[in-house]
Amino acid sequence: GDSVTQMEGPVTLSEEAFLTINCTYTATGYPSLFWYVQYPGEGLQLLLKATKADDKGSNKGFEATYRKETTSFHLEKGSVQVSDSAVYFCVFSGAGSYQLTFGKGTKLSVIP
């Protein structure tokens, strides 16, 4: 069945370090892919999205490219800040589906 796997956390980085959070998916057809972010005590916010192969989603310095050949959607940021500390979820929506399938989340802590 459809599933999404993202790297286990927690991840701790120093401010201005490079961030990669790996995400791969298993799905039939052509899903849409998303990264959501959850700050402490809050709900989930859409960070970026990509709806077809080779699309690059970007927002707030974060980027992710929809790679159909490797079924991946890795999240990257060139220079993290303390304010980026949060839990990040890789999510997909199967073709023609209302439902979102969530990864388990990766907790990022950025230290000054």
Add this chain to the structure above:
Amino acid sequence: DAGITQSPRHKVTETGTPVTLRCHQTENHRYMYWYRQDPGHGLRLIHYSYGVKDTDKGEVSDGYSVSRSKTEDFLLTLESATSSQTSVYFCAISNTGDNQPQHFGDGTRLSIL
């Protein structure tokens, strides 16, 4: 932020009691969803609605029921709460449903003792 209000934000109750959580939206979106969030599981879909009085089960629907009598309100009911239903519950909405992102409320933290 999408206009989504969940109530209550926190609740503590005892095993065996009924509990109803409310999600209210001001966006006139057609689709509404209830999820639960537990450590190590990400978010899992409980039930969803694709219109007034139109609902369907998600991945973890056992022990839960829902109702949607108006576009703006989606209620989640635990008929007889159990300790395994202690969780954080999130409501989400989307406009077109298919392959589209969803917008989330701030959650309800429910503790069942």
